[in-house]
Amino acid sequence: MKVNGTPYRSLWWDDAQSALKIIDQRWLPHEFRIEQLDTVDDYCQAIKGMHVRGAPLIGATAAYGMALATRIDPSDESLDRAWDVLHETRPTAINLRWALDRCRAALRKTPEANRPETALKLAHEIADEDVEINRRIGLHGLDIIKKIAAGKPEGEPVRLLTHCNAGWIATVDWGTATSPMYQAHDVGLPIHVWVDETRPRNQGALTAWELGSHGISHTYITDNAGGHLMQHGLVDMVIVGTDRTTRSGDVCNKIGTYLKALAARDNGVPFYVALPSPTIDWTVSNGVAEIPIEERSGDEISHIQGSLADGSIGLVQVTPEGSKVGNPAFDVTPSRLVTGLITERGVCDASAEGLASLFPDLATAAAQA
Ligand code: MRU
Numbered sequence: 001m002k003v004n005g006t007p008y009r010s011l012w013w014d015d016a017q018s019a020l021k022i023i024d025q026r027w028l029p030h031e032f033r034i035e036q037l038d039t040v041d042d043y044c045q046a047i048k049g050m051h052v053r054g055a056p057l058i059g060a061t062a063a064y065g066m067a068l069a070t071r072i073d074p075s076d077e078s079l080d081r082a083w084d085v086l087h088e089t090r091p092t093a094i095n096l097r098w099a100l101d102r103c104r105a106a107l108r109k110t111p112e113a114n115r116p117e118t119a120l121k122l123a124h125e126i127a128d129e130d131v132e133i134n135r136r137i138g139l140h141g142l143d144i145i146k147k148i149a150a151g152k153p154e155g156e157p158v159r160l161l162t163h164c165n166a167g168w169i170a171t172v173d174w175g176t177a178t179s180p181m182y183q184a185h186d187v188g189l190p191i192h193v194w195v196d197e198t199r200p201r202n203q204g205a206l207t208a209w210e211l212g213s214h215g216i217s218h219t220y221i222t223d224n225a226g227g228h229l230m231q232h233g234l235v236d237m238v239i240v241g242t243d244r245t246t247r248s249g250d251v252c253n254k255i256g257t258y259l260k261a262l263a264a265r266d267n268g269v270p271f272y273v274a275l276p277s278p279t280i281d282w283t284v285s286n287g288v289a290e291i292p293i294e295e296r297s298g299d300e301i302s303h304i305q306g307s308l309a310d311g312s313i314g315l316v317q318v319t320p321e322g323s324k325v326g327n328p329a330f331d332v333t334p335s336r337l338v339t340g341l342i343t344e345r346g347v348c349d350a351s352a353e354g355l356a357s358l359f360p361d362l363a364t365a366a367a368q369a
Contacts, residue, residue: 001168001182003032003213009131010057010169011064013124020064024051025169029209030307037061040069040082047089047096050201054170055243055279056130059095062086063126066103067119074115079104091292092252092330094244094281099126127172133276134174136344141180141239141274142187144340144347148236149189157190157217159236161226164196164254165203166241166274167210176241176274178210180342185216193218194229198254200300200327223256227263238264238271239342245273245280247366249335249350250287255328261337270339273350277343277359282366285352287332298325 001008011022017036024035026049035051037043043065046052052061069082083100090096103122110118148158164170166177174182184191193211195218197204204220211218221229229235238260244252251257251273264271284290302319319325338350348354356363 001173001210001214009127009173011052011061011127011172013064013120020061020068022046022052022061023169025053025206026051027313028169029205030313037064037068040065040072040085043068044085044089047086053203054165054167055093055095055241056134056171056176056276057169058090058093059099059278060123060127060130060172062096063099063103063123064120066100066107067116067123070107070119071116074107074112076108079107090294092243092294093279095276095278098278102126130172130276130278131174133278133344134168134171134176134179137176137274137276137342138174138179138183140344140347141272141342142183142189144237144270144272144342145180145184145189145191152236155190157192158184159192159194159234161194161229161235161238161260162196162207163204163223163226163238163240163257163260164198165206165210166253167207169206169210170241171276175210176276177239178207179274180239181211181216182214185214191216194226194235195220196223196226196256196260197221198256199223200304202304203254223259226260227267230263230267230269235264235267235269238269240271240273242273242275242279243330244284244287244291245275245341245350245355246284246287246290246335247280247282247355247363248285248352249338249341249355250285250291251275251333251335251338251341251350252287252291252293252330253333255331258331258333258337261333265337271333271337272340272342272347273333273338275341275343277345277362280355280359280362282362287334291330291332293331294329296327296329298327301325301327
């Protein structure tokens with residue numbers, strides 16, 4: 001997608017430096033900063049500290065981290081070490097383990113001398129695949145938006161609500177939940193997006209930045225406003241991303257997603273999840289019981305970062321000294337609250353049967369593993 005007219009991906013390989021470049025998302029939407037990752041520790045810090053974030057982007061970044069580790073030392077021991085340190089950065093998004101497993105399995109079958117080249121090629125492949133997966137999710141999501149638009153008076157916008165940032169900067173490009181929005185806008189279909197702020201880290205500001213840069217009409221709202229808007233008939237469709245979806249269709253996404261799904265169900269608003277296949281965890285079925293939920297630092301709750309009056313970026317404290325804070329970063333929406341899963345292969349029910357019908361190859365491979 002474009003930033004000030006220049007096309008970007010959220011990460012890219014710099015041949016001259018032989019290193020990965022990322023958009024350091026900690027400073028958005030106020031500053032656009034690019035960071036170069038030079039060591040495996042840089043990769044770990046970038047993922048854990050959320051310089052890069054969003055399940056698909058974490059996976060792609062980790063693949064480049066494996067490539068770097070292989071270049072430094074191509075042995076099996078080095079691969080295992082890199083797998084371990086990268087894997088422990090963030091526990092919830094399954095794309096991280098998916099990418100690490102894919103890289104390690106392929107590299108183990110490769111002679112050591114060829115591993116650095118193969119690893120880099122594989123990381124490029126994973127990044128390119130992500131772009132194509134998200135483009136396809138966008139096309140399938142666009143079909144749903146078109147159907148909703150067909151039931152509205154000519155020219156009236158389809159009103160979508162989204163939570164967190166499942167945008168192009170949470171993936172390599174296009175985004176998952178935002179891809180149908182970009183594609184609708186690009187074919188001239190009028191939409192308006194309600195953007196949840198998404199406390200504590202306010203990823204909604206990233207979504208607002210993205211949509212604004214693309215000229216898409218949107219309104220930034222507090223997390224608590226969604227239910228009210230739905231009660232008043234102001235939301236036609238909710239569309240969110242996911243960090244891990246179980247084989248039975250339970251969806252783990254940014255904290256607060258579950259409340260949106262409850263409000264949507266109570267108000268008859270369709271609740272869709274944009275789901276790239278690497279985000280399916282075929283090994284788990286009950287999301288609430290089995291998905292590990294990341295608990296992040298209380299500082300993210302007690303302090304808010306923003307642009308200060310003098311233009312600098314700073315933190316302000318919002319809690320009284322001494323109050324305890326809790327910061328679970330994700331929650332699980334049970335499949336029964338999900339209207340449909342929008343994948344790169346089409347839209348299916350949020351159920352074991354639905355997922356297996358679109359991904360028989362992956363379901364069978366997982367059952368045999
Ligand atoms: O903690 P974050 O910002 O990495 O969480 C991101 C989300 O919850 C996204 O909705 C999810 O990763 C899907 S991104 C396409």
